[in-house]
Amino acid sequence: TALVIVKDDRSRQRRISRMVAWLVVLSLMGYPLLGTLVALTPFPSLVASVPLRLAVIFFSLYLLVSMRRFPVTPVRVVLLLFWFVYVCRLIWDWQVAQIPEAGSALLFLSVVGLLPALALLGMAPRYWDAHAFAKLAFFTGAATCAIAVSATLLGLGGERSLIEQTGRLSFDTVNPISFGHVAVTTLLAGLVGWSDKTRRPLMLAVVAAGSIAALVCLQLAASKGPVVALAVCILALGVFMPRYRWLLFALLPVAILFLFFADEGNLAQRFSGAEEDLSTILRRELLTNAITQFLQHPLLGSAFVETEMQTYPHNPFVEAAMATGIIGVSLYALVIIACVS
Numbered sequence: 001t002a003l004v005i006v007k008d009d010r011s012r013q014r015r016i017s018r019m020v021a022w023l024v025v026l027s028l029m030g031y032p033l034l035g036t037l038v039a040l041t042p043f044p045s046l047v048a049s050v051p052l053r054l055a056v057i058f059f060s061l062y063l064l065v066s067m068r069r070f071p072v073t074p075v076r077v078v079l080l081l082f083w084f085v086y087v088c089r090l091i092w093d094w095q096v097a098q099i100p101e102a103g104s105a106l107l108f109l110s111v112v113g114l115l116p117a118l119a120l121l122g123m124a125p126r127y128w129d130a131h132a133f134a135k136l137a138f139f140t141g142a143a144t145c146a147i148a149v150s151a152t153l154l155g156l157g158g159e160r161s162l163i164e165q166t167g168r169l170s171f172d173t174v175n176p177i178s179f180g181h182v183a184v185t186t187l188l189a190g191l192v193g194w195s196d197k198t199r200r201p202l203m204l205a206v207v208a209a210g211s212i213a214a215l216v217c218l219q220l221a222a223s224k225g226p227v228v229a230l231a232v233c234i235l236a237l238g239v240f241m242p243r244y245r246w247l248l249f250a251l252l253p254v255a256i257l258f259l260f261f262a263d264e265g266n267l268a269q270r271f272s273g274a275e276e277d278l279s280t281i282l283r284r285e286l287l288t289n290a291i292t293q294f295l296q297h298p299l300l301g302s303a304f305v306e307t308e309m310q311t312y313p314h315n316p317f318v319e320a321a322m323a324t325g326i327i328g329v330s331l332y333a334l335v336i337i338a339c340v341s
Helices: 002-039 046-066 074-095 102-121 130-153 176-194 201-221 224-240 242-261 267-272 278-296 316-340
Strands: none
Touching (some): 002 046, 130 176, 201 224, 278 316
């Protein structure tokens, strides 16, 4: 009887671990893959987003139902308090301030953000399999990058490809920064998921091919944020995981040469010409306005969007301060500190 119980528990743990990995991958990388595929068809983006959101809801509810108890820790309590404060802000903006898009933002946050986050928050650490997640993330990201780059270079996207208008890899369903972050996640997943355990030539070739596709995607997307994120992650890996240092020192110069000195794309120009870049100028103005909103309403915040441009300020700390005031941003800061410590 005891042996049957142990086997059942192990089977349950493997099943939930797979569900956790799938939920994270679908939440982070599902839409860029499906959105890229839909861009090669005449169908609207809802054909990609609706099935994906339903899948995320299913996995989230499954994990919530499977949860035997919700672990209570100080960090979890602080995070739940922050979510509560932010939801209150959205409800106020929707019902009282009547800010456009506040209602849809509340719905999106609840279904796409809070539901899977709450499900993952209640999972015990033993259900997290980093290598399983890395492999799943790598194949998902490599497929996304390969399809996006191939479709762009071969002209398969037609009018839905926006690279001619913007000079950056994008479609009317997926923006450049999404492709950039998928590419960075693919590179890191390939490095962490296989560098220690894989010695078979075929698998190494697959990892190399997927990493090349990710580098090309990152270079064509020409998005600065993902490149900075990749540099920070490489630095962190080199500092905290010494076994990666030799590989990082070997790959870093190659990556820099490829990303910034390749003939195609304008990534280097976007960094060197930041002062003249319209996107950078607008982001700087947006940040300034958001900080001003916070200073004018420091206790409870002002609104979930910057009121002049009616959009988010592209910085989580500034957004938390602008939307929820000193109370909300303090809670958010405590969560971030706990995560990195």
